[in-house]
Amino acid sequence: MLETIDEVVEFMKDPPIFMMVGKGSNIVINPEGNVRTIMQISPYLSKEIIENTFLTVGSGMSITRCLSLCQKYGLSGLEFAAGVPASIGGMVAMNFGCWGIEVGNIVSRVRVVKKGGAIQWLTSKECQFGYRTSIFQSQNWVVTDVQFCLSKSTPEDIQASIKASIKQRLNKQPLRDKTFGSIFKNPPGQHVGKLLEDLGYKGKQFQNVQLSRKHANFLLNTGKATFQDVKSVIVTIQEEVITQTGIHLKPEVHLVT
Template identity: 35%
Template sequence: MDTKIIQELREFLTQEQIKTDVLLKDCTSFKTGGKAGLFLIPETEDELAGSLSLLKEKDIPYFILGKGSNLLVSDSGYAGAVIKLGEGLSQIQAEGTIIRAGAGASLAKVARVARQETLTGFEFAAGIPGTVGGAMVMNAGAYGGEMKDVVESVRLLLEDGSIREFTCEEMKFGYRTGILKEIKGVALETVFALQKGEGEAIDAKMQDFAARRREKQPLEYPSAGSTFKRPEGHFAGKLIGDAGLSGYAIGDAKVSEKHNGFVINTGNATAKDIRDLIFYVKEKVEKETGVVLEPEVIMVGEF
């Protein structure tokens, strides 16, 4: 990356917040991905807004990285700037039945705070390995719950540099989607509205969901969770199994035998292996069953 842009970014960020040697395979749950052109770690809203406006002015593409748990990053990496929200944008505060969480905070940590405050409603999200910001994009959900049920409002940094609070309704949450799939905003902070609960019941629910994950999901291998969205009226895993693809592999990318809906990295799978497998599965399932699978995993960079 041009050293001039690094100099200019120093107006907003310290040297330690601007990295040029970050391998994205170390930042994604699939454990694939080449280098980021730039890797920026803003700690405040001003640092973030300043950096983004400079990148826009210079026509440098960027994307926001949460925990990388729903991403397939190309082996050639990402030529633009990857923005990772720092600790300053990951703070969590509880106030009565409200939890205010910075977009960089992990869902697991928010769930721990909810438990400490004996607040119920967030148990479903405790085992989703992403950040609050990623969950606002995806309307992350599990075991009958989704972000839509617990979000009161989200503060967004919009493309024009303004910051505005969006209500839950304005976030247009749907199945694994929301307004952040339509507009290029950055989630800064979410207000979650929970209810007063009972400690033991919250623990029991979280333990039950965690046990169900361990039993059903290949958590011992790198993956991005469910590879495909659930097609209406079907389960992706069942269709994939019915198409005879359980255990099917390309290189070290494999359709998990434990859960056919997960593509896993059994060793040194490249992003290309994984992508090829995803498209092979999609094609074969359509041919065998007539159902079109849509990847839930987001592909980043050139393939």
């Protein structure tokens, strides 16, 4: 774990083949795979900074902790992500989104450390946010801090909004189960959860994993699922769906081989 900005710079001066991990809520790693060095940013790397409606936090902070700060300082905009076990860095790298809102919409700038050790602030535009993607998917840079542009609200309204988000999520997603979030991205113009449900996948049990009864695009670990169990179910569903509909489903979850 990288604890300070100096440690990040030192690490990036001549890094081995590595992968950054936030809270790991969108990743399944093959323990026998090629990625040997996995790095994480400490939740305490940076102290939060509040300037008017701008909130800057370290990338290792959890969204839950970040929302506590938002509530304390009366800053609204991130409540839609309440309840998800994610870090700020992971949310930015994935351009986390739901219900028509994406994190990229409220990111003002992002501090990164590039290979060689250079520190740079990127504007939101330079982050190249797209549907569940950003420049951090193609560049192995370390996100260390994120500045959000939020709006003024009251702690009471933010708390109510957080509660409403969690309630909505609990109704629609298996938030309390062993899961990694969406298996597949939505194909253009389609909702993948509905597509899988219509094809009879909701609740379907495979070896050690099951498609959620709440949401067909969530995979649950119902036993001691291995990387191979997860991969083989994803490939099976992809093959079956393309045969039945002609649609190629692209994984949203990162299978790290």
